[in-house]
Amino acid sequence: xxxxxxxxxxxxxxxxxxxxxxxxxxxxxxxxxxxxxxxxxxxxxxxxxxxxxxxxxxxxxxxxxxxxxxxxxxxxxxxxxxxxxxxxxxxxxxxxxxxxxxxxxxxxxxxxxxxxxxxxxxxxxxxxxxxxxxxxxxxxxxxxxxxxxxxxxxxxxxxxxxxxxxxxxxxxxxxxxxxxxxxxxxxxxxxxxxxxxxxxxxxxxxxxxxxxxxxxxxxxxxxxxxxxxxxxxxxxxxxxxxxxxxxxxxxxxxxxxxxxxxxxxxxxxxxxxxxxxxxxxxxxxxxxxxxxxxxxxxxxxxxxxxxxxxxxxxxxxxxxxxxxxxxxxxxxxxxxxxxxxxxxxxxxxxxxxxxxxxxxxxxxxxxxxxxxxxxxx
Ligand SMILES: [Fe+2]
Ligand SMILES: [Fe+2]
Numbered sequence: 223x224x225x226x227x228x229x230x231x232x233x234x235x236x237x238x239x240x241x242x243x244x245x246x247x248x249x250x251x252x253x254x255x256x257x258x259x260x261x262x263x264x265x266x267x268x269x270x271x272x273x274x275x276x277x278x279x280x281x282x283x284x285x286x287x288x289x290x291x292x293x294x295x296x297x298x299x300x301x302x303x304x305x306x307x308x309x310x311x312x313x314x315x316x317x318x319x320x321x322x323x324x325x326x327x328x329x330x331x332x333x334x335x336x337x338x339x340x341x342x343x344x345x346x347x348x349x350x351x352x353x354x355x356x357x358x359x360x361x362x363x364x365x366x367x368x369x370x371x372x373x374x375x376x377x378x379x380x381x382x383x384x385x386x387x388x389x390x391x392x393x394x395x396x397x398x399x400x401x402x403x404x405x406x407x408x409x410x411x412x413x414x415x416x417x418x419x420x421x422x423x424x425x426x427x428x429x430x431x432x433x434x435x436x437x438x439x440x441x442x443x444x445x446x447x448x449x450x451x452x453x454x455x456x457x458x459x460x461x462x463x464x465x466x467x468x469x470x471x472x473x474x475x476x477x478x479x480x481x482x483x484x485x486x487x488x489x490x491x492x493x494x495x496x497x498x499x500x501x502x503x504x505x506x507x508x509x510x511x512x513x514x515x516x517x518x519x520x521x522x523x524x525x526x527x528x529x530x531x532x533x534x535x536x537x538x539x540x541x542x543x544x545x546x547x548x549x550x551x552x553x554x555x556x557x558x559x560x561x562x563x564x565x566x567x568x569x570x571x572x573x574x575x576x577x578x579x580x581x582x583x584x585x586x587x588x589x590x591x592x593x594x595x596x597x598x599x
Contacts, residue, residue, distance in 0.1 A: 259417050259446075263439045266424035270432055273302045298499055303429035306372040314498055318428050319373050320389070321500065326366035327384045328392035331565050333359045335399040336408060344402060351448055352405060358441045365434040372430045385570050393551060394481050396559030403456055403463075403470035409449015410523075411471070411478040411516070417442045418512045419482065422502040431500075450519065457524035464524065471520070472528040480546040482509040488548075513543045 278296045285293070290309040297304055304310055333356050340356065343349035367377055383389040394412055399405065420442065423435040456467035483489055483505040495501035503511075513532075520527050535542045553559065 259421060259443045260440065262421045263424055263436055263443075266421070266432070267436050269301075269425060270303070270429075270436065273429075278302055298427050301425075301499070303432060304427055305429045313494075314500075315373050317495065317498070317500065318431065319370055319375055321495075322366055322370040322373075322431055323375075323380050323383065323389055324391060326363045326370060326380065327389060328395065329359045329363035329366060330384070331391040331395045331569060332412075334565055334568055335395055335397070335561075336405055338399050339402060339405050342402070343405075348452075355409070355445050355448060358445065362438045362441070365437060366431075369428075369430040369434045381573065385566075385573050387557075387566065390555065392481060393554040393559060394477050396554050396562045396565060397474070397477050398561050400473075401466050401470060403453065403466040404474070406449045406452030406456060406467060407470035407474040409445050409447075410453055410519070411449070411474045412481070413442050413445035413449060414516065415478045415481045415512050417446060418508050418515065422508075423500075425499075425502060427499040450523070453523050453525065467523070468525050471525050475528050476546040479509055479512070479543075480548070480551040482506075482512065484548055484551070485545070510540055513541050517541055 278293070278300050291311065294304065294308070294310055294314075297308070304314075336352060336359075337356050340349060340352055343352050367380055370380055371377060380389075384391070394415075399408065417439060420435055420439050424432055424439055426432045426435065453467050453471070456463040458464075459467075486492065486504045486506045489505050492501060492504060496504075516527060517532065529544045531542065531544050533542045554562070557563075
């Protein structure tokens, strides 16, 4: 499990008292990075295949709403999957559209902060890796838009909701990437937080979303690994490189913690999403897993997490940590982060610049359709 990738540390050990874990441990930590996550994804993939042989009997075609609801509840209770052909409560459908669309928008907007460094990557190899990663994010957006479309909304409507600002994307992408080390910090922390959030979604009750998440998570584990590797080189490099890496981690740590959303006590939507098995763990549970996962990794990176109160709590068998600034999170969500305007302006411009491609594709599709009609039977 990703939260326990490295096992609990020795009791009484904390980040401050134990800076020199042996190198064998560091290597093991690096090797384990991603494997625990991928193990979870593989188990979810096997569960998905099993759920495909659905055992809950189908509702009759002329069933009334109560019978349809009972059937829906039975599928969820049996941990099987709701598919596009199935009846589903309107609220479930709308909740999924909102969640999957916001997720898709985040993947697309998330290309910008790192795309910023493609032309300035420090080597050809780094450039190739970063290009592949940013292209993966475009692919994630496309899988997710396709999953949302199975719920009866069009791609045009989804894109319109992003460019008009009616739907949001993850607030994390409203922070700037100031140095090359930010590419490492984004990969390690932002993609890392994304995986912790998304691995449970591989078991979500809506089949198309769960299937999209399997592939997304496999690719995200590569993203986290590449960010970790960038920081590992810098963290063990010259004093200047290490300082640059530390500065990036200092700036990205708390925004990454905020990616899990407001504390459970203030979280809207959560209870219903849990009941529908769209969401499997609370915001605070996932945030704790992420913190526990990062502490040992930070040691291996030769970097520290910017939290003087980070301490192993032997009773809870988890780290105590300082909460992110949720007022800042709300400010960024409401449009007042460092890069909100820039991100949206860039996205709108890209959408406008792509108009001719959409028009050409539509004209070509219309021509193909009329050619087919013209063929004599
Ligand atoms: Fe992604
Ligand atoms: Fe990613």
